Amino acid sequence: MEQIGLERLTGLIAFARAASLGSYTAAARALSVSPSAVSKSVQRLEQHFGLKLFSRTTRSLTLTPEGRDLFERAQRLLREAEGIEQAMVAARAEPAGTLKVTAPLPVGVHILAPQLPRFRAQYPKLDVDLRLGDRYVDLIEEGVDIAIRAGDPGDSRMISRYLAPHRICAFASPEYLRRRGTPQHPDELVGHECVNFRYQSTGQAARWPFRLGEKVLEIAPDAGITIDVSDAVAATLVASGGIGISATYIAAPFVERGELVPLMYELAHDLFPLTALWPESRRGNPNVKAFVAFLGEIFSAPTPWDQCIAQAARSQKPTK
Structure with missing residues (x-):
């Protein structure tokens, strides 16, 4: 079974943030990266899957049907990752x-x-x-x-x-x-x-x-x-x-x-x-x-x- 790469995970995170917030700029602000970095990550993800995930206009991003399906799956993945992170942080007594x-x-x-x-x-x-x-x-x-x-x-x-x-x-x-x-x-x-x-x-x-x-x-x-x-x-x-x-x-x-x-x-x-x-x-x-x-x-x-x-x-x- 092919293992998912770090670049793919980065792309899924960028895609999910852009989808939930409605723009690359807002996603970039949330992730503390540049809008172009978010855009490139999403483009690489689209190229990998051979799917168009967003219908883009000058003002907003709209999910395609394929994009909506991936968004739901990506959200489940990110919620699980968030749960793992919080469990590990909670196990550490000292704030860091x-x-x-x-x-x-x-x-x-x-x-x-x-x-x-x-x-x-x-x-x-x-x-x-x-x-x-x-x-x-x-x-x-x-x-x-x-x-x-x-x-x-x-x-x-x-x-x-x-x-x-x-x-x-x-x-x-x-x-x-x-x-x-x-x-x-x-x-x-x-x-x-x-x-x-x-x-x-x-x-x-x-x-x-x-x-x-x-x-x-x-x-x-x-x-x-x-x-x-x-x-x-x-x-x-x-x-x-x-x-x-x-x-x-x-x-x-x-x-x-x-x-x-x-x-x-x-x-x-x-x-x-x-x-x-x-x-x-x-x-x-x-x-x-x-x-x-x-x-x-x-x-x-x-x-x-x-x-x-x-x-x-x-x-x-x-x-x-």
Whole structure:
């Protein structure tokens, strides 16, 4: 019986990733190789079998009937290989190898990245591959070990752990407030310069939430500046561009340096939770266990960033 070669296995992996993700570019990102490497692997596989596996267009890949059959078989093979790998990793007590983590860009920049050197100091044999962005990542299909998500995890195949609230508050620079006054209620935002955030995923401008008792008041401000990157919103506020909303973990360093002031903090709203997710197959994985424990340290309750904002808000209130 002919033995399957390494090149053939590489081709099957590249083909399966391209089929599940819909493009060579996405498959290349998941496999940490170039799109041309994925394309060539698939072409060699097609030449070996003498079959056309994809119907290609300029925008997407569509499986042929033969391709669909091979995809189902390749998936079974890869699931078995994944099970073997996880069993071997679980048998090793010490975290080592590479841990793939995905998170939204601002969470990665402001919370995770500054803490990674400390994590690596604890586990020097474990490399961290952190992938940031708003693109939805299928952890199982793309071989990612753990994800941080904002909002409803929405995947019953995953183990999840609540990390912290995604708290939204209004902010402005001290200089802007000296010039234009400090609003004490959302109704007083009328007439102020406003800087708003636009979601890249939907193109919609954010509505500003304020918690009034049991209800949440949402305001659509008349914004002179609208930006689709949260860090750029914060930078504009620091430059006295007006009043805007921000996640507290983004604004906290600016508040600590006195460059931003929290407004109406008692009305700040927890928009949705930040959650960690990992596949059931990683339950006994020492790498994932180590990182989840580390996340528990970073996202302590209350979080350092919310403590910072709350303390700044208290210091603004006049003493009686």
